[in-house]
Amino acid sequence: MVSIIGSPAVRTWLLTQGAEPAPGTPEELTAFLKSDIEKWGKVIRAAGITAE
Numbered sequence: 001m002v003s004i005i006g007s008p009a010v011r012t013w014l015l016t017q018g019a020e021p022a023p024g025t026p027e028e029l030t031a032f033l034k035s036d037i038e039k040w041g042k043v044i045r046a047a048g049i050t051a052e
Contacts, residue, residue: 002023004010014021022032 002025005014005021005023011021024032
């Protein structure tokens with residue numbers, strides 16, 4: 001999957017679909033998701049956003 005997502009043709013196609021291809025390892029994805037959850041969690045709590 002990493003080599004496919006990193007190929008120029010697939011990368012171009014994904015970009016035209018509005019996706020941002022970021023090939024990497026499962027560990028890198030886990031670290032990214034943890035970081036994003038922490039970052040956006042702070043924003044959500046600061047804004048007082050709650051689920052309906």
